[in-house]
Amino acid sequence: MVVLALDTSAAVTVALVGDGGERLARRESSERRRHAESLAPLLDEVLAETGTDRRDLGAVVAGTGPAPFTGLRVGLVTARALALALGIPVLGVCGLDAIAAQAVSDLGLTPGTEVFVATDARRREVYWARYRVVAHEGPHSTPVVETVAGPGVGAASTLADAAAGAVIVGEGAALYPDDLPPADDAPLVPDATVLARLALARRDAGVDQPTEPLYLRRPDVQEPAARKRATEATTEATDGARP
Numbered sequence: 001m002v003v004l005a006l007d008t009s010a011a012v013t014v015a016l017v018g019d020g021g022e023r024l025a026r027r028e029s030s031e032r033r034r035h036a037e038s039l040a041p042l043l044d045e046v047l048a049e050t051g052t053d054r055r056d057l058g059a060v061v062a063g064t065g066p067a068p069f070t071g072l073r074v075g076l077v078t079a080r081a082l083a084l085a086l087g088i089p090v091l092g093v094c095g096l097d098a099i100a101a102q103a104v105s106d107l108g109l110t111p112g113t114e115v116f117v118a119t120d121a122r123r124r125e126v127y128w129a130r131y132r133v134v135a136h137e138g139p140h141s142t143p144v145v146e147t148v149a150g151p152g153v154g155a156a157s158t159l160a161d162a163a164a165g166a167v168i169v170g171e172g173a174a175l176y177p178d179d180l181p182p183a184d185d186a187p188l189v190p191d192a193t194v195l196a197r198l199a200l201a202r203r204d205a206g207v208d209q210p211t212e213p214l215y216l217r218r219p220d221v222q223e224p225a226a227r228k229r230a231t232e233a234t235t236e237a238t239d240g241a242r243p
Contacts (some may be wrong), residue, residue: 002052004082005196006043007063007189008035008075009095010171014042015192016050019058021140023193027118035074043078057088061199063190064092065153065214066119066127072213079086080211091199092211095119095190096151096170100131102187102194103160104143109133114148116163117173118156118180119189126156126172126180127216130163139204142197153216156180208240 001019007014012035025046029038047054062079065072076092083090092154096117103115113133118126129150138144149162156176169186202209 001052002056002057003059003061003196003200004043004046004057005061005063005192005199006039006075007095007098007192008039008068008071009063009065010071010189012038012042012075013037013190013192014046015196016046016052016168017139017193017196019150019199019200021142021197024052024159026191026193028192032071034171039074039078039224050101054082054086057082057086059083059089059091059199060086061093061192061196062211063095063098063192063195064211065095066153066216067095067119067214068122069213069215074213076211076213081157090211091203091209093198093202093209094129094209094214095194095195096127096129097131097145097147098190098194098209099170099187100129100145101143101198102141102191103167103183104133104136104145106187107167107169107183109136109143109167111135112165114166115170116147116166116173116180118159118168118170118176120171121153121216124155124176125153125155126170126176127151127153128159128162128172130166139201140197142194142201144201149232151214151216 134144173180173182
């Protein structure tokens with residue numbers, strides 16, 4: 001079974017992965033404000049490189065964030081629509097989980113080590129979560145990590161205690177190194193290949209993988225409260241004036 005994985009929580013990353021976790025093709029774009037325009041060509045490229053027909057896909061994996069609303073929505077809507085059209089499962093994986101797992105591989109972290117992942121939430125804030133390494137390599141050649149705290153969102157300047165004693169990784173740490181000093185050569189953003197491997201391992205373990213997005217804070221634009229009719233406003237004003 002071939003799995004297509006994609007993530008638009010930060011940069012755009014796309015990968016095709018075999019059922020054993022082997023990477024077949026991968027593409028990425030660093031464009032942060034043109035997710036919709038970047039994603040479709042990258043999908044076509046990984047399929048063309050491997051000669052894979054969309055009908056041969058067995059599942060679609062999507063990064064669920066946390067991330068700002070607009071960029072994250074592009075990837076999730078694309079993954080859901082493609083899976084629906086093909087009649088295959090769509091599996092959601094938290095991007096912070098993927099960065100933590102990748103850090104274990106990239107940095108050679110051993111079981112028991114704790115990892116603090118911070119990604120860019122803008123407004124001088126970061127999305128964060130803390131993990132403990134369970135195994136350096138598990139099913140599908142993917143490290144096994146467990147969540148210790150989070151996910152959450154907050155100012156980098158307030159998270160020193162939450163990150164204390166952990167290996168700090170992620171783009172949020174790179175942006176605010178005085179508050180969250182990152183490890184050398186640490187991964188910054190989710191890799192679609194790792195997302196796919198985590199999804200396969202969790203599928204085999206029978207873990208539910210919903211695709212609900214992790215926004216973690218309210219959107220900037222809110223629906224205005226319903227305006228009261230003039231008669232209601234007049235009645236309330238009259239009632240309030242009575243002794």
